[in-house]
Amino acid sequence: MxxxxxxxxxxxxxxxxxxxxxxxxxxxxxxxxxxxxxxxxxxxxxxxxxxxxxxxxxxxxxxxxxxxxxxxxxxxxxxxxxxxxxxPSVPLPPSRGWAASPDLLREVYRNVLEEPPTLVVEASSGTSTLVIAYALHRLGKGHVIALEHDASYAERTRNHVIRHGLEGWATVVHAPLVMQQVDGKQMQWYDIRGVEFPAPIDLLVVDGPPDTVQPMARYPAVPLLRSRFGQSTRVILDDGSREDERRTAERWAEHFHGTKEFLQLEKGAWLLRFGSGRSPEVKP
Ligand SMILES: C[S@@+](CC[C@H](N)C(=O)[O-])C[C@H]1O[C@@H](n2cnc3c(N)ncnc32)[C@H](O)[C@@H]1O
Incomplete structure (x- = not known):
């Protein structure tokens, strides 16, 4: 030496x-x-x-x-x-890092089984899409629509869905990010103009878009989808330990009259619940 x-x-x-x-x-x-x-x-x-x-x-x-x-x-x-x-019929793609961490995936899986949803919408796609689809498959009902802004990543998740034989339970939609009016401001979010939502949303899982897109990148999810929520809708927001996500959960709960609970997970997460009724006008 x-x-x-x-x-x-x-x-x-x-x-x-x-x-x-x-x-x-x-x-x-x-x-x-x-x-x-x-x-x-x-x-x-x-x-x-x-x-x-x-x-x-x-x-x-x-x-x-x-x-x-x-x-x-x-x-x-x-x-x-x-x-x-x-x-799973074949191994799951990687978790952690860019993908959701195992403890969040387990939480989402449990949540779907305990309160069976008819329609799950995901803001982003990946390993989480497969886990949700497996839970729906086990329940024998429901569907997950995953919105994905990145065309190649959408293709990748779609291939995973096919490889796992879950086409009947999950649809990955390539929905590029476009500027939209959110609470009187212009923000980027998935373009859902061509997307068909076959039922009210019972569960919304928010793990995108990436935080590099804009400050409070995930905030538009609830304002833009609130009108499609069901009688009782849960929202799971990943990366809850980050300041932007903490503020996002706080604003959602306050502006749209929801309850929120912090989940002590590797990256932290927020579980919010919204009841029926129209959302109030939100001041810009
Ligand atoms: C936090 S990831 C979502 C991960 C997803 N929930 C999962 O469990 O796999 C948010 C977005 O980042 C993008 N993304 C995923 N992996 C990536 C990577 N390795 N590098 C860059 N972007 C990535 C995709 O567009 C994805 O929709």
Whole structure:
């Protein structure tokens, strides 16, 4: 194993002793023999500082690694449980990262089974579309329409749907983002002009568009789909720990008279419930 010092390390190895020597010489000139105490006291203080700093660093590292392995374990546990429950014909595409995390997918799956919807709409598409379709397949009723702004990603999700034999339960619609009037402002959202919604929406899952599109990127979902909600509609908003999504959930609940609950998941999520009745006029 070669042990090479960087330029900075070399400067420290040679510079520190030279510095100590210079300080000692100056101290000797000023205080005489008493200055002999300066180097051992200085080096002792420096070593004590190093010991404290290393212990602190190791403790931080230990806490971080423990938290990370606990979080990884939770996600592994969630994907194993989910995969076991849905028993897919071929492996599911990746979760986490750009896709929804396993704990959210498990939550969505459970939500669909516990309150069977007739129509689920998704803002975005991907692994979540398959999980919802598997839940509907298990129930033997319902359909999910996934709105996807990216044509190639829509094609990719469509292929997954076919590979899993879920064509009867899920439709992926390529709906490009277009400027629309939302609460008196111009915002980008999926173009749903050509989309047919065969029934009122019972469950809306919002995991798009990406936050890079605009501030409060996902806010338009409820104002633009509220008129299509059923008697009782749930909305699941992913990435709930982000400030934009927290504000989005707050505004939805306030402007459209819903209740909201924070779900303690890897990325955080919001579960909102809206009752029947027309939405109030929202001031710009
Ligand atoms: C957060 S992702 C939605 C993921 C989806 N709910 C799932 O579980 O797979 C939002 C959008 O990001 C886009 N997207 C997905 N994966 C991507 C990637 N690897 N790079 C860039 N964009 C991606 C897609 O257009 C998708 O609709």
């Amino acid at each position: 070669s042990f090479k010092l960087t330029t900075k390390q070399k400067a420290l190895v040679f510079g520190v002793p030279v510095g100590v020597l210079l300080v000692s010489m100056v101290a000797y000139g000023v205080w005489g023999n008493a200055a002999l105490l300066v180097p051992p006291v200085g080096i002792g203080a420096f070593l004590a500082y190093l010991i404290v700093e290393t212990r602190h660093y190791n403790l931080g590292l230990f806490v971080r690694q423990t938290t990370e392995s606990r979080d990884h374990y939770r996600q592994v546990e969630a994907i194993l449980g989910l995969t076991w429950a849905i028993d």
